[in-house]
Amino acid sequence: MVEKTLHYFNDSTARTVYVTDIEFPYPDGELIVSRTDTNGIITHANQVFVDISGWQREEIIGAPHCILRHPDMPKAAYADLWATIQRGERWMGYVKNLRKDGGFYWVYATVLPNIRQGKVIGYSSIRRKPCRNQVAEAEALYAAMRAQEGSHV
Amino acid sequence: MFKMMVVPDYMPDQFSAWYMLNTHLQKTADINIGLVMPESFAEVAQLQKATPAAMIYANPFDAGHYVRDQGYRPLVRPREQFDEVVLVCPADAAYQRIEDLQTPLRLAVSHNEDANFIGQRLLEPAGLPESDVERQHKDNFLMVASAVARGQADVGIVSADVYAQLSDITRSRLKVLLQSRINEISHVWLYLPQWQAEADALQPILTELHTDEPGRRILTSLGMPAGFEILDEESMEFMIDLVDTLRD
Numbered sequence: 001m002v003e004k005t006l007h008y009f010n011d012s013t014a015r016t017v018y019v020t021d022i023e024f025p026y027p028d029g030e031l032i033v034s035r036t037d038t039n040g041i042i043t044h045a046n047q048v049f050v051d052i053s054g055w056q057r058e059e060i061i062g063a064p065h066c067i068l069r070h071p072d073m074p075k076a077a078y079a080d081l082w083a084t085i086q087r088g089e090r091w092m093g094y095v096k097n098l099r100k101d102g103g104f105y106w107v108y109a110t111v112l113p114n115i116r117q118g119k120v121i122g123y124s125s126i127r128r129k130p131c132r133n134q135v136a137e138a139e140a141l142y143a144a145m146r147a148q149e150g151s152h153v
Numbered sequence: 154m155f156k157m158m159v160v161p162d163y164m165p166d167q168f169s170a171w172y173m174l175n176t177h178l179q180k181t182a183d184i185n186i187g188l189v190m191p192e193s194f195a196e197v198a199q200l201q202k203a204t205p206a207a208m209i210y211a212n213p214f215d216a217g218h219y220v221r222d223q224g225y226r227p228l229v230r231p232r233e234q235f236d237e238v239v240l241v242c243p244a245d246a247a248y249q250r251i252e253d254l255q256t257p258l259r260l261a262v263s264h265n266e267d268a269n270f271i272g273q274r275l276l277e278p279a280g281l282p283e284s285d286v287e288r289q290h291k292d293n294f295l296m297v298a299s300a301v302a303r304g305q306a307d308v309g310i311v312s313a314d315v316y317a318q319l320s321d322i323t324r325s326r327l328k329v330l331l332q333s334r335i336n337e338i339s340h341v342w343l344y345l346p347q348w349q350a351e352a353d354a355l356q357p358i359l360t361e362l363h364t365d366e367p368g369r370r371i372l373t374s375l376g377m378p379a380g381f382e383i384l385d386e387e388s389m390e391f392m393i394d395l396v397d398t399l400r401d
Contacts, residue, residue, distance in 0.1 A: 029332055132280065
């Protein structure tokens with residue numbers, strides 16, 4: 001297990017995480033579904049989310065969605081995600097997520113604002129199994145982005 | 154007149170069950186209900202354009218249009234009954250999983266676009282270029298299954314409900330490559346707000362249908378043994394949001 005420091009895109013805080021190179025296989029045919037409030041605090045998680053994340057449901061609900069953030073993801077990807085959904089648009093992309101045990105899993109994620117009576121009341125994130133070729137492309141792209149950010153530990 | 158429309162997603166042998174349900178609702182609620190069962194989605198669109206139904210049993214992919222564009226409101230949905238699909242291939246096919254699929258690929262699909270959307274999402278991990286996938290359009294799921302069983306298509310997209318009802322002979326000639334387990338989207342009953350009083354009367358009848366023997370018989374015939382549960386506005390909106398993410 002390797003210790004790494006996570007830097008967030010929207011403030012100067014950092015968090016220490018422990019990662020392994022063990023990939024958790026995405027379950028065939030399933031969707032990972034979660035919802036957050038407008039501050040990114042998780043309010044709903046389906047059972048697939050609970051199972052794949054390695055966290056208990058009680059640990060997930062009320063936690064910030066960024067507990068899933070893997071240090072191999074560039075800060076710019078999250079900055080783009082938040083800027084997009086805060087404009088009221090949906091964001092789609094390949095994401096490497098961190099499990100509680102330090103392992104990881106790749107997803108193709110769609111994040112969208114939940115607009116009710118013209119007002120954003122929160123966000124939904126729906127993830128599905130990604131194509132490995134696209135994951136390989138994303139890995140290369142994100143590595144280059146991290147190098148540019150100088151944040152890779 | 155209170156017009157109740159059922160979209161053509163049911164199996165042929167469930168046709169009479171919808172009339173049994175209508176008779177039960179009319180009798181119990183003392184409302185004169187005209188049941189409309191179009192033969193195609195083109196006919197649904199045509200009828201809806203002329204006079205929108207007071208109440209409609211719609212698939213989750215069309216529900217967004219009805220709710221957000223036409224002002225329909227959610228009433229109930231089948232309890233523990235989700236819309237899932239299976240990807241089938243010939244029983245003797247060499248491939249065992251989606252990632253084994255190669256192009257060129259002959260994909261048999263029905264006219265049921267919601268099943269096709271889900272099926273396409275399930276196929277994504279194979280990374281097949283769209284241009285190398287030949288789509289064969291069949292009239293219904295049974296014909297999709299038949300085309301695959303006869304080796305005329307490499308993969309077919311079939312509703313999980315329909316697959317479960319295929320004959321043993323047909324199923325023995327097929328292999329399930331993958332079954333979706335989305336567990337979030339289902340058909341829904343919607344109503345127009347000007348029919349609020351009728352909807353208020355029908356909602357408890359539908360949600361309590363499973364509590365007595367005659368109701369259970371109707372539900373079993375409809376293939377919804379667990380009955381219906383209330384569908385609130387937020388659950389409906391969330392289902393629409395989720396379905397939207399499957400479109401691209």
